[in-house]
Amino acid sequence: MTSDSFQEYDDNLMALLEAVWGEGFMSPGGTDEVDRYLSGIDLADLSVLDIGCGLGGVDVHLVKQHRAAKVTGIDVEPWLIDRCNALAQKHGVDDRTEFICVDPGPLPFADSRFAAVTSKDSIIHIADKHALAADIFRVLEPGGWFAASDWLSGYEGEPSAEMQAYLEAEGLDFGLATANTYADALTAAGFVDIEIVDRNEWYRQQARDERDQLGGALYQGLASQVGREFLEHEIDVWDKLIIALDQGQLRPTHLRCKKPG
Numbered sequence: 001m002t003s004d005s006f007q008e009y010d011d012n013l014m015a016l017l018e019a020v021w022g023e024g025f026m027s028p029g030g031t032d033e034v035d036r037y038l039s040g041i042d043l044a045d046l047s048v049l050d051i052g053c054g055l056g057g058v059d060v061h062l063v064k065q066h067r068a069a070k071v072t073g074i075d076v077e078p079w080l081i082d083r084c085n086a087l088a089q090k091h092g093v094d095d096r097t098e099f100i101c102v103d104p105g106p107l108p109f110a111d112s113r114f115a116a117v118t119s120k121d122s123i124i125h126i127a128d129k130h131a132l133a134a135d136i137f138r139v140l141e142p143g144g145w146f147a148a149s150d151w152l153s154g155y156e157g158e159p160s161a162e163m164q165a166y167l168e169a170e171g172l173d174f175g176l177a178t179a180n181t182y183a184d185a186l187t188a189a190g191f192v193d194i195e196i197v198d199r200n201e202w203y204r205q206q207a208r209d210e211r212d213q214l215g216g217a218l219y220q221g222l223a224s225q226v227g228r229e230f231l232e233h234e235i236d237v238w239d240k241l242i243i244a245l246d247q248g249q250l251r252p253t254h255l256r257c258k259k260p261g
């Protein structure tokens, strides 16, 4: 995840997130979570769009493990596109991936361009869920799947004081919405077979494990890599995150639905 307010920490933040979440990942659960939200969907030989590709870990995994024919990753940060290309090259999948820097807004692709669309924990940054759902529907082939994970809110209206404290500490550009809003957006776009699976319970425990790692096994190595002050700031973010999760204000969630064939 990135933000203007922490732009100077970008390399440090990426180093910390990869230490906690694995190579190429800026979101929790790594490849296991990708496999979980894609379970039962066969991507072999298909052309796949990944919205918010970040460091490229999802895209490499979709080619290597899910045997996608071609993965197109899009992101709004040019330096992340460079990181994705480097990761794809390192893993020898650069001939089956492409990474494109896009402006926020409509997806710059033709109708029915992709057989599947995915996204891991990135749609949170896109405030208009209805416009995005309609656009994903447009770029999907008939019969194509949209399968993703994302950070959802557990509240309508104003967040709790503790959730607000977490959002401010994280300093990111969030466009949080509830499961009801996502369901409504996907339905209005024309999707069918909509499944929304809450992952709050899983991540409440996982986030505690991550917090323990940051303060324990990872601490010395990360302190010398990213600096003690930045590491302490991030540990504070994790503490606030855990409270927001415990309150049910923040709800990691899996989404899947189909464009009618």
Ligand SMILES: C[S@@+](CC[C@H](N)C(=O)[O-])C[C@H]1O[C@@H](n2cnc3c(N)ncnc32)[C@H](O)[C@@H]1O
Pocket (backbone or CB within 6 Å): 001, 002, 024, 025, 026, 027, 051, 052, 053, 054, 055, 056, 057, 058, 074, 075, 076, 077, 080, 102, 103, 104, 105, 119, 120, 121, 122, 123, 125, 126
């Ligand atoms: C939390 S990161 C997740 C990255 C990656 N999917 C992962 O799981 O490691 C969110 C990503 O969404 C990107 N992003 C933000 N707004 C976007 C937009 N409008 N279109 C595409 N990507 C966007 C950010 O630059 C960031 O790389």
